[in-house]
Amino acid sequence: MTNIGIIGAGEIGSQIARAAIRAGYKVVVANSRGPETLRALVADLGPSARAATAADAGAAGEFVVIAVPLKLVNDMPVEELAGKIVLDTNNYMIWRDGHYPTIDSGQQTVLELRQQQLPASKVVQAFTHIQAPRITTAGSPAHDPRRLALPTSSNYPEAVELVTRLFDQFGFDTVDNSPLSESWRTAPGQPAWRALQHQTREELAANIERAQRIVLA
Numbered sequence: 499m500t501n502i503g504i505i506g507a508g509e510i511g512s513q514i515a516r517a518a519i520r521a522g523y524k525v526v527v528a529n530s531r532g533p534e535t536l537r538a539l540v541a542d543l544g545p546s547a548r549a550a551t552a553a554d555a556g557a558a559g560e561f562v563v564i565a566v567p568l569k570l571v572n573d574m575p576v577e578e579l580a581g582k583i584v585l586d587t588n589n590y591m592i593w594r595d596g597h598y599p600t601i602d603s604g605q606q607t608v609l610e611l612r613q614q615q616l617p618a619s620k621v622v623q624a625f626t627h628i629q630a631p632r633i634t635t636a637g638s639p640a641h642d643p644r645r646l647a648l649p650t651s652s653n654y655p656e657a658v659e660l661v662t663r664l665f666d667q668f669g670f671d672t673v674d675n676s677p678l679s680e681s682w683r684t685a686p687g688q689p690a691w692r693a694l695q696h697q698t699r700e701e702l703a704a705n706i707e708r709a710q711r712i713v714l715a
């Protein structure tokens with residue numbers, strides 16, 4: 499059974515854990531306050547889940563999900579994540595995160611900043627365009643013509659392949675918007691963001707195409 503490390507056990511991390519277990523994975527979940535604060539979640543998730551520190555979850559996962567808002571100063575375990583595919587759920591919300599000057603100026607995307615913070619990992623965008631509770635409810639079979647599609651982006655094709663497989667197991671289609679320098683096309687405020695309630699693969703691809711770069715400073 500594949501182990502997934504999930505760093506961040508809030509709204510989105512806990513729902514990814516739920517969907518992953520349902521799809522046959524084992525999960526190791528972590529938050530900032532320590533494994534003992536995750537007892538209730540782990541009990542709810544069942545025997546395929548255990549709690550750990552962020553570093554241990556990073557080390558345990560064959561691939562790792564970061565479901566923690568990005569900080570300007572890296573707070574993720576760089577060494578344990580080295581060499582691994584790291585799925586990043588992060589969306590840049592100025593009201594929550596404050597201003598990141600290099601992103602506001604268009605010098606880099608949020609995902610490029612995460613990649614810079616984790617230089618030996620293969621960062622890939624995942625689960626950014628679905629509300630957390632819908633991860634376990636909005637999936638549908640591959641032949642459904644209205645199947646929900648989610649964007650991904652990475653500098654590593656193997657990371658895009660992994661996310662595409664995982665999304666399919668969870669019931670979603672994928673649109674590849676690589677490399678990370680192009681990921682501004684799905685950022686909050688862009689057409690693909692405004693339509694996140696429901697986009698098919700064709701609709702999401704068209705919305706990505708329609709994006710216009712917003713430079714704040």
Ligand SMILES: NC(=O)c1ccc[n+]([C@@H]2O[C@H](COP(=O)([O-])OP(=O)(O)OC[C@H]3O[C@@H](n4cnc5c(N)ncnc54)[C@H](OP(=O)(O)O)[C@@H]3O)[C@@H](O)[C@H]2O)c1
Pocket residue numbers: 505506507508509510511528529530531532552565566567568573574587588589590591625626627628629630631
């Ligand atoms: N919520 C959604 O529907 C949704 C959907 C798509 C994308 N996203 C994006 O996903 C990210 C997470 O969102 P969320 O809504 O899940 O946030 P959340 O509910 O506030 O959860 C954040 C989690 O991150 C943990 N955390 C924070 N700093 C940490 C650190 N240094 N090491 C380990 N764990 C740490 C927190 O642990 P403690 O509680 O112990 O501090 C908490 O478990 C955001 O960027 C958000 O924009 C969210």
